[in-house]
Amino acid sequence: MRRVDAYLRQSVFTLTLVVGAALLAISTFITFVTELEDLGRGQYGIGAILQYVALQVPETVYIMFPVIALLGTLMGLGALAANAELVAMRAAGVSVARLAWGVAKAGVIVGGIAFALGEFLVPVTTPLADDIRSVARYGESARGSKDGVWLRDGRHFVFIGELISEREIQQVELFRLSDSGSLDAAIAIDTAIYDEDHWTFRGVRRTEFSADAVTVEQRDVEPWPTDLTPELTPDVLRLFVLEAESLSAWGLWRYVEYLDRNGLDAESSSLAFWRKLAAPVTVIVMMLVAVPFVIGSLRQGGAGQRLFVGVLFGVGFYLVNEVTSSTGLIYGLSPALTAFLPTLVVASLVGLRLRSMR
Numbered sequence: 001m002r003r004v005d006a007y008l009r010q011s012v013f014t015l016t017l018v019v020g021a022a023l024l025a026i027s028t029f030i031t032f033v034t035e036l037e038d039l040g041r042g043q044y045g046i047g048a049i050l051q052y053v054a055l056q057v058p059e060t061v062y063i064m065f066p067v068i069a070l071l072g073t074l075m076g077l078g079a080l081a082a083n084a085e086l087v088a089m090r091a092a093g094v095s096v097a098r099l100a101w102g103v104a105k106a107g108v109i110v111g112g113i114a115f116a117l118g119e120f121l122v123p124v125t126t127p128l129a130d131d132i133r134s135v136a137r138y139g140e141s142a143r144g145s146k147d148g149v150w151l152r153d154g155r156h157f158v159f160i161g162e163l164i165s166e167r168e169i170q171q172v173e174l175f176r177l178s179d180s181g182s183l184d185a186a187i188a189i190d191t192a193i194y195d196e197d198h199w200t201f202r203g204v205r206r207t208e209f210s211a212d213a214v215t216v217e218q219r220d221v222e223p224w225p226t227d228l229t230p231e232l233t234p235d236v237l238r239l240f241v242l243e244a245e246s247l248s249a250w251g252l253w254r255y256v257e258y259l260d261r262n263g264l265d266a267e268s269s270s271l272a273f274w275r276k277l278a279a280p281v282t283v284i285v286m287m288l289v290a291v292p293f294v295i296g297s298l299r300q301g302g303a304g305q306r307l308f309v310g311v312l313f314g315v316g317f318y319l320v321n322e323v324t325s326s327t328g329l330i331y332g333l334s335p336a337l338t339a340f341l342p343t344l345v346v347a348s349l350v351g352l353r354l355r356s357m358r
Helices: 002-036 046-082 085-091 096-138 234-241 249-261 267-295 303-330 335-356
Strands: 149-153 156-165 168-177 183-195 198-209 214-222
Touching (some): 046 085, 046 267, 046 303, 085 096, 096 249, 096 267, 096 335, 249 267, 267 303, 267 335, 303 335
Antiparallel strands (some): 168 183
16 A cells, blocks of 8 residues: 555656646746836846746745645546556555545645745745845835834834834834823834844933823933833734735744734734644645546546646635635634635535545
């Protein structure tokens, strides 16, 4: 059986690579042509466009991984079926369930690759690609913010007027509330720089409100006001600025924890976290979908027919997954349930179909 598993893996992996390369080439070409529309805007030349397109490849592959896995498995098993190799395996006593188990084991490897891609590579390359395009077009980093960012840090409401980077912010205003909810103090900061493990504030104007007086104090430099909790770190700022798709699962988990601790809405971020965890499981299920398709009704079908059905199924699943996510947020469903529901439904249908094919 090990030889059967190894042979299945080889066939599935080979065709998955071929399908992935083909889809990636098409997607990359479309992205390149789209970016050419902005050629010459600022310093956005061919070199910057090529860098942007190249750095977008990991995210593109990560998004398409379930479809790539489905089509690759369909084509791989289809090639075995066309050569009557699946028939020979069945005649030798290999059951449909055993074939599915071999595909599932291959799916664990492919799913692990997808998870590693989304956890370690995409969070690095996607923000870098956005930075390159933003600097070339507008002369400023995409991680900076000219519109302002509001944060909540315990009893403090923090407004950052200009986010130069994760370690440098300007035009900062902190509003501290008392236990009763009234305004207790307002602190205006011209520039804040994070050095080692603390912020250094420059141009500090502190206004304290009491029952019968208002006290104003100014300082040129202040190393971390003692009444501000240390949760406002560069990592937290980065989590607020970047899109959820550009964060790792670990980063999303920390972001959700921060939002929960400060009483902020964490539903969308929690959903993004659970979708990250659901991604490798979805890849495995998509590969298992190919087994009944090839062994069942498409046994006599050609490669074009299998590819067509696979594309329809993959696109349909993507649309259902997106609709389910939006619906779950609207109706306040559990983020974990919302993220895994489409995959669990498909897995149940595949399981029933495989059971009926014994």
